[in-house]
Structure formats: C-alpha cells, structure tokens
Amino acid sequence: MLSQESLQQIDREVAKYPADQKQSAVMAALRIAQVEKGWLPQELIAFIADYLEMPAIAAYEVASFYNMYDLEPVGKHKITVCTNLPCALSGGVHAADYVKQKLGIDFNETTADGKFTLKEGECMGACGDAPVLLVNNHHMCSWMTKEKIDQLLADLESK
Amino acid sequence: MLEIEIDGQQIQVPDGSTVMDAAAKIGSYIPHFCYHKKLSIAANCRMCLVQVEKAPKPLPACATPVTNGMKVWTHSESAVKAQKGVMEFLLINHPLDCPICDQGGECQLQDLAVGYGGSQSRYQEEKRVVLNKNLGSLVATDMTRCINCTRCVRFTTEIAGEMELGQAFRGEHAEIMPFVEKTVDSELSGNIIDLCPVGALTSKPFRFAARTWELSRRKSVSPHDSLGANLIVQTKHDVVKRVLPLENEAINECWLSDKDRFSYEALNSAERLQRPQIKQGGEWREVDWQTALEFAANGLRGIAQQHGGQGLGALLSPHATVEELYLGQKLMRGLGTDNVDFRLRQTDFRADGRRSGAPWLGMPIAGVGELDRLLVIGSFLRKDAPLLAQRVRQAAKRGLQVGVVGPTAEEWLLPVRSRMVVPPSGMVSALGQLVRALSEQKSVVVSEAFVSSLPAAVSEEASTLARLVGSGERVAIWLGNLAVQHSQAAELEALACEIGRLSGGRAGVIGEAANSVGGYLAGAVPSGTGLNAKGMIDSPRKGYVLLAAEPDLDFADAPRTQAALQSAEIVVSLSAFDSPALRESADVLLPIAPFSETSGTFVNCEGRAQSFNAVAKPLGECRPGWKVLRVLGTLLGLNDFAYEDSEAVSKAALGADYTRKLAGGETFHVAEAASVTDSGAGLERVADVPIYFADPVVRRSAPLQKTKDAAVPVARLSPATLAQLGVSSGERVRVGQGSGTVELVAAADETLAAGCVRIAAAHRTTAALGALSGRLSVERA
Numbered sequence: 001m002l003s004q005e006s007l008q009q010i011d012r013e014v015a016k017y018p019a020d021q022k023q024s025a026v027m028a029a030l031r032i033a034q035v036e037k038g039w040l041p042q043e044l045i046a047f048i049a050d051y052l053e054m055p056a057i058a059a060y061e062v063a064s065f066y067n068m069y070d071l072e073p074v075g076k077h078k079i080t081v082c083t084n085l086p087c088a089l090s091g092g093v094h095a096a097d098y099v100k101q102k103l104g105i106d107f108n109e110t111t112a113d114g115k116f117t118l119k120e121g122e123c124m125g126a127c128g129d130a131p132v133l134l135v136n137n138h139h140m141c142s143w144m145t146k147e148k149i150d151q152l153l154a155d156l157e158s159k
Numbered sequence: 160m161l162e163i164e165i166d167g168q169q170i171q172v173p174d175g176s177t178v179m180d181a182a183a184k185i186g187s188y189i190p191h192f193c194y195h196k197k198l199s200i201a202a203n204c205r206m207c208l209v210q211v212e213k214a215p216k217p218l219p220a221c222a223t224p225v226t227n228g229m230k231v232w233t234h235s236e237s238a239v240k241a242q243k244g245v246m247e248f249l250l251i252n253h254p255l256d257c258p259i260c261d262q263g264g265e266c267q268l269q270d271l272a273v274g275y276g277g278s279q280s281r282y283q284e285e286k287r288v289v290l291n292k293n294l295g296s297l298v299a300t301d302m303t304r305c306i307n308c309t310r311c312v313r314f315t316t317e318i319a320g321e322m323e324l325g326q327a328f329r330g331e332h333a334e335i336m337p338f339v340e341k342t343v344d345s346e347l348s349g350n351i352i353d354l355c356p357v358g359a360l361t362s363k364p365f366r367f368a369a370r371t372w373e374l375s376r377r378k379s380v381s382p383h384d385s386l387g388a389n390l391i392v393q394t395k396h397d398v399v400k401r402v403l404p405l406e407n408e409a410i411n412e413c414w415l416s417d418k419d420r421f422s423y424e425a426l427n428s429a430e431r432l433q434r435p436q437i438k439q440g441g442e443w444r445e446v447d448w449q450t451a452l453e454f455a456a457n458g459l460r461g462i463a464q465q466h467g468g469q470g471l472g473a474l475l476s477p478h479a480t481v482e483e484l485y486l487g488q489k490l491m492r493g494l495g496t497d498n499v500d501f502r503l504r505q506t507d508f509r510a511d512g513r514r515s516g517a518p519w520l521g522m523p524i525a526g527v528g529e530l531d532r533l534l535v536i537g538s539f540l541r542k543d544a545p546l547l548a549q550r551v552r553q554a555a556k557r558g559l560q561v562g563v564v565g566p567t568a569e570e571w572l573l574p575v576r577s578r579m580v581v582p583p584s585g586m587v588s589a590l591g592q593l594v595r596a597l598s599e600q601k602s603v604v605v606s607e608a609f610v611s612s613l614p615a616a617v618s619e620e621a622s623t624l625a626r627l628v629g630s631g632e633r634v635a636i637w638l639g640n641l642a643v644q645h646s647q648a649a650e651l652e653a654l655a656c657e658i659g660r661l662s663g664g665r666a667g668v669i670g671e672a673a674n675s676v677g678g679y680l681a682g683a684v685p686s687g688t689g690l691n692a693k694g695m696i697d698s699p700r701k702g703y704v705l706l707a708a709e710p711d712l713d714f715a716d717a718p719r720t721q722a723a724l725q726s727a728e729i730v731v732s733l734s735a736f737d738s739p740a741l742r743e744s745a746d747v748l749l750p751i752a753p754f755s756e757t758s759g760t761f762v763n764c765e766g767r768a769q770s771f772n773a774v775a776k777p778l779g780e781c782r783p784g785w786k787v788l789r790v791l792g793t794l795l796g797l798n799d800f801a802y803e804d805s806e807a808v809s810k811a812a813l814g815a816d817y818t819r820k821l822a823g824g825e826t827f828h829v830a831e832a833a834s835v836t837d838s839g840a841g842l843e844r845v846a847d848v849p850i851y852f853a854d855p856v857v858r859r860s861a862p863l864q865k866t867k868d869a870a871v872p873v874a875r876l877s878p879a880t881l882a883q884l885g886v887s888s889g890e891r892v893r894v895g896q897g898s899g900t901v902e903l904v905a906a907a908d909e910t911l912a913a914g915c916v917r918i919a920a921a922h923r924t925t926a927a928l929g930a931l932s933g934r935l936s937v938e939r940a
Contacts, residue, residue, distance in 0.1 A: 042339045057325035057338040064327040 001047045006036045010051065023054035026062050030069055039070040067122060068137050075110040075117040077156045080134040081144075083120050086127035095131040095144045096120070102153055115157070164230045178209060178220040178231055189233050190242055190271045192249075192356040193308035194221035197413060199317060204249070204308050206271070208241035209233045217241035239275070246275040249306050251282045252331070253357070260304065262358030264371040268306065289334045295342035296865035297349055297421060299366050305359035307333055311351040318414070319345040320552050320572025335359070344867045346545045346850055349420040353403065353413075364424050364862045365401045369393075377774040378405055380761050381419040382478050382754040383857060384544050385670030386410060386524065387763030388419045392755060392774040399423045399755050399775055409525045410763070416545035417866070418850055418857055423755065425736075425859035426778075432737045432750040433779025443742060448780065452787075455747045456794040458729035459494060462702035468495025472695035474714075475501040475683050476707035477672035478854045479784065480759025481768070482805045483733075483751075484674065485681040485812035486788035487706050493797035497689025498700065501678035503708055504640075504671065504715045504848070504920075504931060508691040509649035509829050516822040517679030518643075518652070520764040521659075521667025522635055528554050532631025532664065534562045534593075534624075536655055537586060538639020541571040542850040542868065544669055547764075548573065560631070562624045564589050565641060566845045567917065568910040577624045582843045582912045583932050587647050590654035592617045596625035597661040606657055608828030634664025640671045640848065644715065646932050649829040656826040666824050670764040672854065677762035680820050681812045699723035705732040706784065707751070709855055711740035717926040718899055733784055736855050750781040753856055757783035758805040760813070766821045768813055770806070839934075842880065844896060845917040846931035852921035872919035874937060875908035880915070886939050894918065896935035899927035905937075 002010075013028035029048045034040050040063055049059035063069045070078070081087075081096040096118075100106055103116050110117040126132050129142030141152060160171045163181050172181045177200070182189050193204035202222035209220045212230035217238060220231075232238055250272065257263045289302040309326055312335060316322040323343045327336050337343060343351070352362050374393035381388040388411035393401040402423045404415040411419075435451030436443050446454075462470045473491045475484050479501070488499045502508070510518075527533075527550040541548045552573040555561060563578040564586060581589045591609070596617045598605045605613065617625075628634060636659050642651045652666070659666035670676060678684065685691050690698070696719050703724055714720040724730050724744035732745035735753040742748070751757070756777040760770040777783065785805055792800030802808045814820075851857050851869040863869055874892055876884070886892055888907040893900060894916065901924060911917055920931050928935070 046338070055322035055325070055338070057327075057336070057341075058322055060338055061325045061327050065329045067329075 001044060002033055002036060006032050014052070022052045023058065026052055026054065026059055027066070030059070030063055034069060039073050067119070073110075076115050077159075078117045078119060078136050080119040080121035080137075082122065082124050082130070082132050082134075084123040086123070087130040087132060090130035092131040095133065095149065098146055098149055099133075099153075102149065161225050161227045161229075163225045163228075166231070166233055172225055176225045178211070178218070178223045178225060178229075179207060181225055181231075182220060182233055187233050189220045190275060191221060192267060192306060193310060195310055195313075195354060197318065198310060198313040201309050201313065204306065205245045206242060206249070208238060208245060210235045210238040210241075243275045243277070246272060247277060247281070250276055250280065252287045253306065254286065254303055256304075260301070260358040261299075261361040261366055262304075262355075266358060267356035287331060292336050293340075293342060294337065294360075295344065295348070295867075296862045297363055297417060298343060298352055299361045299363040301359055301361070302334060304357045305335055306357055307335065308356060309335070310354040310356070311335060311360060314351050314354055315343065315345060315348075318350070318549060318552075319347045320549075321345060323348075324351075342867070346417055346542060346868060347414060347549065349417045350404075350414050362401065364421060369395045369400050374400055377772070379754065379771045379774050380673075380769045381415075382673045382761065383418050383422060383854060384416070384546075385672060385675050385764040386544055386546050387673060387761050387767065387769050388415055388546060389769070390415070390419065392423070394775050397775045399426050409523065410767070411546050414546055414549065417863065418545070418853075421863050422857045422860045424861055424863070425856045426753055426755050428736075428859045428861070430736045430738065430859055431778055431781075432734055432748055433781060435750060435780065436748045438742075438746045448782070451747055451749060452790055452794055455729075455731040455749065456791055458746065459702055459704070459731065460795060462728060463494045466701050469498065470701035471496050471703070472498035472690060472700040473500070473704040473706070474503060474692060474695060474708055475499065475678070475704075476503065476713060476854070477501050477675050477678050478856075479674060479707045480754075480757065480805075481674060481677040481681045481762060481812050482759050482785035482808040483706060483788060484678050484683040485808055486785055486792065486800075487704065488681065488683045489800070490704065490788055490792050490795070490797065493792060493795065497685045497687050498695055499683055499689065500685055500692035500695065501674070501683040503692050503713050504644050505648065506644065506646050506693050506715050506930065506932070507648040507833060508693065509831060509833070510652050510827070511684065511691070513649070513827040513829065514652065514822045515825055515827075516820050517676050517766075518668040519676045519766045519821050520637070520669065521665040521822075521824050522765065524550065524763075524765045527551055527559075527635075528557070530554060530559050530631075530633050530635050532560055532562070532628055532634040532662070534564070534628045534634075534636045534658065534664075536564045536590065536636065536638050536651065537583075537642030537645060538565065538637065538669060539567075539569065539641065539847045540639060540669070541569075542847070543640050543671070544764075545850070547669065560627055562627045564593070564624070565639070566843075566912045566915050567908075570910070577620075577627045579618075579620045579624055580910075580912045582915050583641070583645060583845060584839075584843055585912075586642070586645065587650045587654065588614050589621065590651060590658065592621035593625050593628070594654055594657050594661065596622045597629050597658060600625055600629050601661060603661050606660070606826050606828075608826070609654070609657055628658065628662045628664070631662065631664065634659070634662045636662075636664055636666040638666070638668045640669065641845070643668060643671065644846075644931050647833045650833070653827050653829050656824055659824055660826050668764070671848075673761045673763070676764060676766055676821070677760065677768070680762055680817050696720050696723045699726050701727055702729045703727050703731070705730060705734070705745065707734055707855065709734075709736075709738055709741060710744045711738075711923065711926045712852070712858070712921045713855070715931055716929045718897075718929050733787055734855070735781070736859060749787055750779065751784035751787055752777045752781045756781060757785070759783075759785070760805075760809045762813075762817075766818055768809070768817060770809060841934035841936050842876075842914055842916045844928075844931070844933055844935050845911065845915045846920040847917065848921045849919045852919065872903065872922050872925050873906040874903040875906050875911055875917040876937070877911045877913045877915070878907045878909060879913050881905065881907055884937055884939075886937070891940040892937050893940045894928065894935055894937050896928040896933060897930065899929050901925055901927050902940050
C-alpha cells in the first residue's frame, strides 16, 4: 500500500520505541503515509494500524484528532489559516476571508481546478506573527497581509 | 494505611486508594458517570469534583489519590457548586428526549440531573447531532445522547480485550464509534449497555419493549456455560423481557456474556413446544397430559417387561437442572437399568471409576486472580467460557502466565506465553512430553503408571512450555471441551493430573454446560454394567428417554444417534422446543419448561450449587421437567417419587455435603486402550461447538443468531493444507466423514495445526458428518 521508501521511514520511527510498543510511532507513520498519498483514506489508516499492530480504531482516533491529518482528498496546495483568538484579534479572520474571496471557496473546500484547499487551523504557536497560515502542513507564513497573500497565491499558482 | 477525613468522618484506607474509594467505604455517594470500579480511571466527565482542603480548585474524586491527613468534603457548598457546573455543561448537548428514550427511569444522567441540574437551560444555541452507528444485532445506538464518558471504549479495550470502539475527532466533535462500518462482535458486547450511563447504548432486542418500572426483577442462574452466571430476569405479564447481571464477585462479577444476556429471546420463540403430543401411525396428535404421560409410561413399561430394564436408556442434557437429572436417573434405575448418561458429546468414558469424584474446575472461579501459571489443554476458552476467559485476561495483566496445548492457536485476546499447536491425535503425546520434561526439570519421579507410555523425546516447544508451567507457585491445569470430547479423553485427563502433581498445581475441567458438574453429583451417569452415552448409541436400546436434547445437534455423533433413536420402539422426549429432527426420532413429546419457568439447581464448574425459582409461569401447557418426571415415576409405580417440591429433590440429589463428591485431582491410571483408534489417514477433524449453537435455548435466540459468532460453519484449514489440496480459500469443498458428506466453503486459518480441518459441530449444515473427532476427506466440490 505504501512505497518501500515510506515503509523504511516508518521503520526508522518504529525503531525509536520499545519493540512491544510499536504503536507509539502512529503519528509519525500517519504523517509519512500522508506525505506519500496526499491524504489518509480509511484503508490506509487500517494499513498503518495493522503495520503497527494496533487496533484500527485507535489509529483512526489519532488521525481524526489532529487537524493536520486529512481524512478527505485535498488540493495540491492546502492552505490552513489560523483563526484562534490571538490571530483573530490581529486580523486572522480577515486574512481567511481574503483567501476565500481570492480563491472563491469556503473552509474545507477545494478549488475546481484541484489546486487549492482552504482549511481553518488551530494555534500554530506563533501568535506574535499573526495572522499566520500554513501551506501543506510544512511551510509557515507569518504576518499575512493582503499583499503577502496575493504574492503567496501567485507563487503557488505558478508551481 | 492512610488517614483521611471525608465529610467529617475519620477513616483509614489502604495506600493507593482514591478519594472515590474512600468515600465508597463510608457510604458517601459522589455523583459520577465515567468512573467504574472495574475500569481504568479516565476522569473525563468531571462529575465527581469534590472539595479538598488546601487544594485551590475542586478535584475529581475518582482520580485523586488519598494522601495522609487529607480532608475532603463531597457535599460542601463548593463541591456541589462544581458538580452543578459540570452538570450544566453535560446537559448543553444532551437532548431533552427522556420520554422517548429507552434508558428513561434507569438513567444515571436523568437521576443526577434531578439533584444537580438546573430547571432551565441557559444554553440558547443549537445542540449538536451525532449520527447513529450500527454496532450489530445486540446494541442499539442513539449517539446524540452520548456524554463521551468512554466507559464503552474502556470496556472493549480492557475487559473484552479488543478495542472495538474508540473516541474519534476532538472537542465538541468527539464521538464514540467503531472503525468505519465495523460492528462490535465481542462475546461480551452486551455489557456496554449496562455501562452506558445515558441512553446512547441500549439493548436492541429490548428496544421500546417496556419501562424499567413496569418490570418485575427476579433472580435466576444462567443455564448455558459452566460458569453459572447470576441473572436478574425482568418480566412483564409473565413474559421475560430482559436479562441483566446480578452482581456476584465470586462468579460473574458485574458482567454477563451475550449468550447469558440475550438467550431469553428464545423463550417465546415459535418453536416452543406448548402441548403434549404423541405419534400414532406416523401422525402427530396433540393430546392432554394424562394421555401423553400414560402413553409414555406404558411404552417404557412395555419395553422393561419385554426386554428387561436393559432395553431402556436415558440420554439427559447437561443443561438440565440437578432435579431433572436426578429424577431422570432415578426413573431409569427404578425401571431396572443403569443406562443413563448426561455427557452427550463425550466419546471416551474410561476415566469413570478411576478418577476420585466428579470432574470440576478444581479451584474457585475467583481464584483465577491469584494464579501465576495456567495451562489450558484443548479448549476454545474464549467462546466456551467467555467470563472465565475474561478473568484470565485480567489475571494476565497482573502476571499470570498462560500456556496452551491444542490444535488451534485461535485468538483469545489475552497473552499466551507458550503454546504447543498439535493435531488432536498428537495431544496425548504432547502432554506426555510435558510430563517427561517437567519430571526432568523438577527432578520429580513420574508416576509408575506413565513411565512406559511416555514419549522418548521431548520437543523444544514442550520443554519451554514445561518450564513455564513448572516455574509457578500457584498453578492450574484446565481441560477444555475439546479435551473432554476427545477420543482419548481419559489419557488426557490422567496426564493433566500428573502434570498437576509434578508442577505442584491442580488439574480441573472447565466443563461444557451449566450442569456438567451437577450431572455427576445427581448420579446421572451409569454405574456398574450400565451403558454410557456412547454405549447407548453404539448398541441401540429399544426405548429411550430424551431430556432437553436434540438428536441432530446435542450429541457426539448425530447420524448414529438419530439412527439409534429411530430404530427404537419408543422414544419419550421431554423438551422445551420442537424440531423436525425431534419429531423424526421421538414418539412422545412432553413440553417441559426452560430455566425461566421452573425451579431448579445448577452446579457450576467450581462446584457451587445455585438454586433458582421460576421467573415466569410456564408457557401453554408446559410443566417443569422435574414435575413431569415425578408424575412419570408415580405412574410407573416406582418408589419414592412423592417429592413435595424441587428443594426436596435437590436435597435428595446433592445430600448434605455434596462438595465431598468432587474429584480430588489425583493422578490415575488408564489401563485399557481407547475404543476409537486413529487410522492415521486423511485429515483430522477439529470440532468446536460455537458459542451460539451450544444448547437448544441459545440456538433459537434470533438476535444472537444474527451475530458473527453464529455464522454458518466453514471448513477451516491451514494455508499449507489448503495448498496441498489445491483448494483456495472461499471455494466450496466436499467434506466426507464416515458415511456422511457435506458441502462447505473452505477458509484459510493460520492458527490451525497442519493436517486438520476445523468444522463446527451443533449446526444443521454439519450434523451429517458425525463424530466430533476422527479422520475426514476434503476435496473440491
């Protein structure tokens, strides 16, 4: 179900824990799986659970708890805007509204061309940089004014 | 010990106690939802907040350990304020639908809302809605009512041994669910209904059937497995509506297996026999009791006069009560025969007269918690005795090490440290190796009786397993149903006793049915020259008395049993249920009451006699079995049948100190060879009696028959054996055993020993196969 490379990465994570506690690596394993497949279909979660010798529902608990795991397909670029209180006080909601207007989609929607998905995020631990947003879970963007959002979207569009 | 003051009362509690434990000790009730004494502590409902001296905030009583000199107030102004605050939050998303909720009247949330809830809600926004889940045919869901206490999640994980439910999503989106589209298939699943403090999980069969206050609560005892779980049977207008556990720490704790809980659905099934019937000229005719009883008595008397008492035989069910079994055997002995037996699925009786008494578990059920080594021989433990397996599961967490010998390594959801997977024909040798290895490891001399027959070499597996068994201080050796039904059961039992002697432990038998011990105590076994269950089939009798047993499903060899019964001149069948096979075999059908409609006694595997009363009036013209036998005895002019009540019968059956009649577990010697010798060719049959096929009552419980455990039997083979046969999993195969042939679907089973076919017994699709063990052929259909 996963490439040899991903499995090797998972094995490396598993090796960090005692042999009878393989399930400790579930978060890393789900992350690695999502990087390869783009999102986490149920069969993939079941596969990871099986691989780590844990109940499927326990892996699903983790996958559904953290909002960086995607349980549904997402576009090529996933933009997650933080709307928690500190961000909201510094324009987070406005930034989100601007992205919505630019892309013509609401939260949890994907553009028709499959390029962008917009998500509402939770605190990213950089309240001083508000408003912040996250691209594809790995790239964080700070002080997102309208200009910077224009620039970001243009960059992503061309990728 | 720690000193603590709760609500002004000074008490001492053991180290490690929580405030909740301490409060329970003085009888002070702290409101709670997620806390349960048998489950791990979650502290997520926050209802049990109490005031603790010097703590700045209220603390959850269930998760706060007692410290020395602690001062706690459970009902102070601050505590109650906190509890009321929690209640307001819990009610925010809880629907106000008590009038249409099945939990109404027995709902912890409803009860506590009376004390701690506001009369009006300050919450004006929309409540959340959670989609219902399909958990199978036993548990109904209304997930919007869920307060996320996670008791059900913890139960499946900790007690049932497999996490079948989980809490997915987060915060206000959190919901309890199985993994996508899965059902809850545990044999203990019904307990989550009791555990749910709200109406989120309710009983599907009982749904909307009655309100708790309309029901009478009566105590009873489960007639199914050998544990004898204590029941509260709830009835309305003499109809059993629901079964709940009666807490008994020594037996079932606060749990019930689904078999005990949902079998009641069969009590009012259309297949209940309601009127006496006789067969005349091949036609069945309903008659009154007098006619039927006289017909039966005359038939039996006729055989006794013509062929002597030896012409008769009685085959009694191990699920029958002590009273029925006692009067059944007394009837036969009165008619001048010792041909009486209740061990219908057993084939080897050579241990009779050699073991010192009635085989039983050899220890109290609650003693499982204190064991440190357990050897289980030839058992389908998890499905055959679900609550015993549950005890082993808990004990394993505290350090009990389990070893297993048997033809399958099926999943028991508990850690098995060491096992020998051997085909049935290899089990005697496996135990022999264990005996040899133990004697070498412990430097104890093997009993003389075994010296000559022990295998010369000891395998690596046997020596590992022997080290496990031999290294314990409190050791038990249990023989399961497969071992007892084995064609060399006597050797297995003798060797188990010897293993017990060598390891300083105690051998015992788990037992197949509610009265597997009681039958022995009631004398429902042949003595002297009397024929046992197998003998009565092998050399057919002219007349039979059949008690609560179905010829095609309850015997070791169904086709031969049916043939023997059909060739008899008269078969008197006392049964609660009707069936085509019974009609083919019997000449008189006497409707007797199932456990719910008769008083009686079961002796469970730990040798505890538990008497119970009827919880409902007999259906139709049914009569309690012991009364029918009493009248039959009187009609036949036999002495001493004038018992006043069932208590008098059980007193006569068990005597003052019946526990003296239990086997001591001493090693014994089997001299003569087994009657069935292994031909050595073909595949070996491994037959389990699936949990929901095991007795006439459970077979007719519709909700249980819809579960996965009641699936139509398949022919399970190890992948290697499948490959040898050139058959792939899912294909249909023709299975032949003796003269019987059936067609089944083949399935790969990696847990099975090579060269074996596991085919469930006690099902109509496999009944034609006959013996529960032996060789059979498998080919593609």
